[in-house]
Amino acid sequence: MTTTAGPAAALDPRTRAEVERWLTRRGLPHLIAGYSAREDVLTRVVPFLALVFTFEVLLALNLDWPLWANVAAVVGGGVLLLGAYGLLNRLQGRATLALPRRVGNGEIATFLMLPALLPVVFGGDLASAAVAILGNAVTLAVVYFVASYGILHMLRWALAQTGRHLAAVGRLAARALPMLLLFSTFLFVNAELWQVAGDFTTATFTATIVLFVGAGLIFFLLRLPRQTADIATFDTWAQVEGLIARSPAVALGDAPSRPLADVPPLSRPDRLNVGLLLVVAQGVQILLVSALIGAFFVAFGLIAIREGTILTWTTAEEVTALARLTLWDTPVVLTTELVRVASFIAAFTGLQFTVSASTDETWRAEFIDDVVADVREALAVRARCLAAAPPDAG
Incomplete structure (x- = not known):
């Protein structure tokens, strides 16, 4: 066994990373020192949440509309969501389309609320907006639990x-x-x-x-x-x-x-x-x-x-x-x-x-x-x- 070389050796990034992987693979990420849900969990599931965003944009399609209207709705919904996300990034001092290093209240509110704007903007459907908010809240809770506890x-x-x-x-x-x-x-x-x-x-x-x-x-x-x-x-x-x-x-x-x-x-x-x-x-x-x-x-x-x-x-x-x-x-x-x-x-x-x-x-x-x-x-x-x-x- 090696000899302890003081705090510098104790906090060696390589050793810390290996320990974190070792604990995570055993389904015990919360035993990692300094484990943070906003930095270590939600940031990892941003790509999945982006897929949910994309799916909800596609829900703006309406079979009763002509093709050009559906294309306009999807493009408009995508522009609306990306524009709002880019604005949030700029307000947070990040690049327009950068992935967050820490998921704060603003990012959570964006995921919950922005998709709900689509049924309101394109159909004035408040009931669908409420369902979208509830669905996003449930999705976020499930994804957080699964990712946070390494299920x-x-x-x-x-x-x-x-x-x-x-x-x-x-x-x-x-x-x-x-x-x-x-x-x-x-x-x-x-x-x-x-x-x-x-x-x-x-x-x-x-x-x-x-x-x-x-x-x-x-x-x-x-x-x-x-x-x-x-x-x-x-x-x-x-x-x-x-x-x-x-x-x-x-x-x-x-x-x-x-x-x-x-x-x-x-x-x-x-x-x-x-x-x-x-x-x-x-x-x-x-x-x-x-x-x-x-x-x-x-x-x-x-x-x-x-x-x-x-x-x-x-x-x-x-x-x-x-x-x-x-x-x-x-x-x-x-x-x-x-x-x-x-x-x-x-x-x-x-x-x-x-x-x-x-x-x-x-x-x-x-x-x-x-x-x-x-x-x-x-x-x-x-x-x-x-x-x-x-x-x-x-």
Whole structure:
């Protein structure tokens, strides 16, 4: 390990950039020191927002107008929007069509309000203008949330983690399946469940699955604050140094002289970012295990449950067939009822997994600890980077 060379080495731009990329790829951008939504998030999504602008200009088209009027409306709308944006840039001291380095209230107001002028100017339609403002506000909020918390990076990291630990997840599913078979198989061959599945509409079936998912999510979220606090706590700098050994932060050198207690605690956005990552990572794992259970019961139903049996259990006049196959010279049918029953059991299994993986230490060791270790490594990188900065910058 290299020797710390003071603040200059600690704030080396190359090391800082590598650490920022390392944290961003793990879906934890809020752990970056000095992270700013207006400078680091909204500026990156300006090109996407420009596409939304362009789409809204095209909405000025009216099929009832002649071609020349539509062309004039599109050109006029584009000139209006570009002119207003250029004027804002000039007022901010930037080049006319320059991309902003910091998105302020003026840029946000421009995105929200300017497209709403088009239906007013070209048709006097105030209702459409209000809808445009509301739509832009929702779009901006969604884009900000996804970009600010690195949701896409988070999903990619969670999928990669699951892929690396696929064998462990498979072992866990194989271990869990025998425990579930006694209850789930009895439930699966129970006529009452098939009757319930047969009575489901698409809306009620979806609501039932959402209810199971929501119950598991609420249970997990209730335990999340304590879990986050535990993994963000370090006893000594030696512990931190051991955790960052495989990260770019190792280039910062030996442990700093500043007390560990001086490192700022996690802010609310930091905690939300960590919590989201834990939810997404464990959600991907639970979804995979639930999908395996659901696929097992679909296969079991295809082999063991005949079409006549389904008709008897559901009291329906005919099944809703999705596909008809032949297995070992025996006709089998994949029905909507079978898929719904298997999905119901899979969702219930997911809820059980969520509870068991959070409370049972044996399950936790196989199911959660790897994810927690990676998040703890990122939190150690954050602590080391904040300690490397001058005291007034921490």
